[in-house]
Amino acid sequence: MGKLEILARRHNLISKISAAFFYALAVAVALNFFWEPGKIYASGITGFAQILQSVSSRYLPFTLTTSVMYFVLNIPLFILGWFKIGHKFTFFTLIAVLLGSIMMKVIAPIKMSYDPIICALFGGVVNGVGTGIALKSGISTGGLDVLGIILRKKTGKSFGQINIFFNLIIVICAGFVFGWSRALYTALNIFVNGRVIDAVYTQHQKMQVIIVTEHPKHIIEGIQRTMHRGITILHDAEGAYSHTEKTVLLTVIDRYDMYDIYNIVLNNDPYAFMSVSEVNKVYGRFKERKPV
Template identity: 75%
Template sequence: MESLEGLSRRYNLLSKVSAAFLYAIAVAVALNFFWEPGRMYSSGVTGFAQLINTLSERYLPFTLTTSTLYFALNVPLFILGWFKIGKKFTIFTIIAVFLASIMMHNLPAPEWKLDPLVCAIFGGVINGVGTGLALKSGISTGGLDIVGIILRKKTGQSFGSINIAINLLIVIAAGFVFGWTRSLYTALNIFINGRVIDAVYTQHRKMQVMIVTEHPKKIIEGIQAKMHRGITIIHDVEGAYGHTEKTILFTIIDRYDMYDIHNIIVACDPYAFVSVSEVAKVYGRFKEQELV
């Protein structure tokens, strides 16, 4: 009989490969159905691949396809991820990017003319959902994801300024290539894409949880066993209503862990008072959840 650990590994592998495949379909649909017909660019490496493709069509005797460029531009980032993040992480990233390149190349583009506003909205939403699900499953979609993970590990800082600078360059390029109206739609597409990713993938958001309980030991054991989080304990506090002795527990979690910590608290002390608030910044020894 197969062990639970073996089943867990197989399920984890299947979920990651499935997420990579769903991402590949999403980005291919967004590119071929909406961005290309709408004459607008995506964000990050996909947008750069589109830009180089446009320039090759106009100024070179041959055309460099977006699908090929998308994979080629990610190769240096694969190498960086292999040495700086982890081999397993990089392998799944290569799978996701390879499948996306194949789908971009082979998914037939419909012959339709849509309003560019529709293209910006639907392209951003579809790609955002695919990317968010991939990140939520613990895999990267390549490109700026890898740069962001490395910078966050090294410095603890967000790579938002770099991301904004690169996307601003793409928006400006769209203005010169397609006109400034299309540049506005490109900016809208990038904004919608980012907001949808944030809505789907919430692990990077940090939450402070304050728990007032009469059974701190059970809750501490449950949190540390399930989530491996540090906890600050304040002993000998008193409830004003019943004047009973209580303990306050403080911990910082990823928003993605909210479901787990809620179940732990309810199982250990259904009468515990819990307050949850979003955290703007975390300093000190906070362990990021690994993507590998």
């Protein structure tokens, strides 16, 4: 193994652990600074853990704390992720969830009283940023993230849309426990959280790229070597201004790949024309990047 490969792996490891730590900090701040003071449920497994804490504190002689239940509820999903997504992915997910559980316990809740709308907005934004960065780094924050990634591959729906769908039950529980006005704030929090995740975690967004070039060979080689994308080649195109023979390349990429494909085209043909547009749905054979 070369030194560059060792450095790349080390950098990747540090990046993933840093993202896991950032997520843990974000979810703990969102929970203890905004959701708990505002009597608002979070999305996903964190929300279900809050529900168990609320129910146990009211009807049981002991309290199932959110921090502990957050980890316990994720255990079956670790198993699902191990077999359905990948071992490394699940390992880093375990680290993120464990750190999140610890941070929830370590960071003390504040006693200040905020407007519940502020709690919903800021809680959703803080947690959404943390979750999005974790997913962007190739790890999951556990819970519905794992189910969301699996179902996104099956359905093509965005991660935030899947997240919102599964969290309807949490809104209903918030209505019964805290009142229906709090259910509204919980729904607002979940919506904001899902939108922020979609804004940060953009891998699910597909882009159609059309490249008009006089030097297609090296561009094709660069795209296939770097991104392993299929390319449709249209020969015998003609520029209306110069009347020179050109080749049109058509491909669909993840938004993640935009920087790479731009540099590939720029380095191999600075005078190429490139058009990029967002794609709503892709049918047929399209290779998703696997979490690592």
